[in-house]
Amino acid sequence: QSVLTQPPSASGTPGHRVTISCSGSRSNIETNYVYWYRQFPGTTPKLLIYRDDQRPSGVPDRFSGSKSGTAASLAISGLRTEDEADYYCAVWDDSVTGVVFGGGTQLTVL
Amino acid sequence: QVQLAQSGPEVKRPGASVKLSCRTSGYLFNTFYIHWLRQAPGQGPEWMGMIIPTGGHASYAQKFQGRVTMTMDTATNTVYMEVRDLRPKDAGVYYCAREALTTPPLYGMDFWGPGTTVTVSS
Numbered sequence: 110q111s112v113l114t115q116p117p118s119a120s121g122t123p124g125h126r127v128t129i130s131c132s133g134s135r136s137n138i139e140t141n142y143v144y145w146y147r148q149f150p151g152t153t154p155k156l157l158i159y160r161d162d163q164r165p166s167g168v169p170d171r172f173s174g175s176k177s178g179t180a181a182s183l184a185i186s187g188l189r190t191e192d193e194a195d196y197y198c199a200v201w202d203d204s205v206t207g208v209v210f211g212g213g214t215q216l217t218v219l
Numbered sequence: 220q221v222q223l224a225q226s227g228p229e230v231k232r233p234g235a236s237v238k239l240s241c242r243t244s245g246y247l248f249n250t251f252y253i254h255w256l257r258q259a260p261g262q263g264p265e266w267m268g269m270i271i272p273t274g275g276h277a278s279y280a281q282k283f284q285g286r287v288t289m290t291m292d293t294a295t296n297t298v299y300m301e302v303r304d305l306r307p308k309d310a311g312v313y314y315c316a317r318e319a320l321t322t323p324p325l326y327g328m329d330f331w332g333p334g335t336t337v338t339v340s341s
Contacts, residue, residue: 111263144327146264153314153334154264159327197263201323207280208254208266 112137113198113211120217126186129214131198133179137209141201143181145174148195148213157196158183190218221245223315223332230338231305238301239335241315248296249273251317254328255289255300257337259311270298272320302337310339 114132121127131143145158156165158174161181173184181200185192198211226240241253255267268279270289277289283302291298298315313335316328 142325146328153331154316154328155331156327156329159329160325165327165329195263199264199266199327205281206278207268210263210265213263 111212112202112205112209113200115196115198115211115214117212118215118217120219121185121188122219123188123190125188126184127188127216129183129185129196129198129216131181131183131211133181133200133202135179136204137179137200137202138176138181139179140203143174143176144199145172145183146197146199148197150195154197185216188218192216193218221317221330223317223330225313225315225332225335228336228338230340233306233339233341235305235339236301236303237305237337238299239313239315239337240297240299241332242295242297243317244296246317248293250320252320252324253289253291253298254316254318255287255298255313256316256328257309257311257313258334259308262311264314267300269318305337305339307339310337312336 142160146154147157148154161176162174171187195213197213202209222244224242229237249272252269254269256264258264270277288301316331318328319326
C-alpha cells in the first residue's frame with residue numbers, strides 16, 4: 110500500500126481536460142515538493158513536473174501541477190490519445206526519510 | 220548526450236546477491252545525484268536510495284538498509300548497487316536515474332537508465 114494515494118484509473122475524451130489527484134500527509138506533500146512522472150508501457154518513467162508546478166524543458170504547457178495542503182494534482186488539458194499512460198506522483202517523506210511514490214494512475218483517452 | 224547505461228539482465232537464486240551497474244556519460248558526474256529505484260511487474264516505481272557523487276555518501280530507504288549498498292567509481296563515472304539476500308519479491312526492473320545536485324534535491328529525476336531486469340527464482 111502506497112504512502113501516496115492516487116486513483117488507479119482516470120479517463121477523458123480528446124481535447125478535454127483531466128485531473129489526477131495525489132493524496133498524502135503532512136510529512137510528505139504538505140512539507141516537500143511534489144514531482145510527477147509519466148510512463149508508457151515497457152518504457153522508462155519521464156519527469157513531467159518538478160517542484161510542485163514546474164515543467165522541465167520540452168514538456169508542453171498542457172501539463173500543469175498544483176498543490177494544496179496534503180494533496181497535489183496533475184492536470185492535462187487538450188487531451189490527446191498519445192497521453193494514454195501511467196502517471197505517478199512522488200515526494201520526499203520526512204517520516205521515512207526517503208522518496209515515496211503513489212500507486213499510479215492509468216489514464217485512458219476515450 | 221546524456222547516457223545512463225545499465226548492466227544486463229540477471230537471474231539469481233533466492234539468498235544470492237546481485238551487483239548492478241549504471242555507467243554515466245554526457246554530463247559532469249559530480250553534479251548529479253544518482254538514485255536507484257525498482258519496479259515490480261504491474262507496480263509503480265519504488266525508491267531504494269541515492270548516492271552523492273561528491274564523496275560517495277549514500278542514503279538508503281529504510282526498507283533496504285542493511286541489505287543494499289551503493290558505491291561509485293569516479294574513474295569510470297559508474298555507480299553500483301549491490302542487493303544481498305535476494306528474495307522472489309525482489310524480482311523486477313531496476314533503474315538508475317539522475318537528479319541535479321542541489322541541497323535539498325529540487326529538480327526531480329530528469330533522466331533514467333533503461334533498466335536492468337532481475338529475476339529471482341529457485
